[in-house]
Amino acid sequence: EDKVVQSPLSLVVHEGDTVTLNCSYEVTNFRSLLWYKQEKKAPTFLFMLTSSGIEKKSGRLSSILDKKELFSILNITATQTGDSAVYLCAVGGNTGKLIFGQGTTLQVKP
């Protein structure tokens, strides 16, 4: 059965710290891994990594995909209070399912 596991489940840091969020997966015929940020309501898209794009960067956020070891990390540097949110990892194969992990709750203190 397809599975996505995120760690840690929660994290508290101070502004300016760097954090690393982890996502490991088991999925049939992997196609893509996506990272989302969820604040009060709907998740918002951060990155998509596929076979052809295993490293992405946008501002202070970056993500890499290790297809051999079946995991991804999301790095956030120089954290700000506005980064406080739940970060979700999702993985899709060729079955049409997109399975989400349980999320990592990040709290950034001033």
Add this chain to the structure above:
Amino acid sequence: DSGVTQTPKHLITATGQRVTLRCSPRSGDLSVYWYQQSLDQGLQFLIHYYNGEERAKGNILERFSAQQFPDLHSELNLSSLELGDSALYFCASSLGTLNGELFFGEGSRLTVL
């Protein structure tokens, strides 16, 4: 604004009742996904439709059903409701089926009393 519209935003009903949640995908998107998010859980995949056809099913209860209509909007029907069905139900859409970026609606919060 993601362009995905869900109605109603909030719904309060009693056990044993039936409700219908509606989703209009972004213009041009052919895929619709439904997810359930309970208090202590992440996003649980329910079902995926592509251009009117069921593409994949998750752990969707038999009391739940969904469909996607020719105009591509989708409905999720929840029947014989139980207290444990109280959750936030998200609809998301994407252009195709190849697990590209999903755009989420704001969700429908269902409370079963």
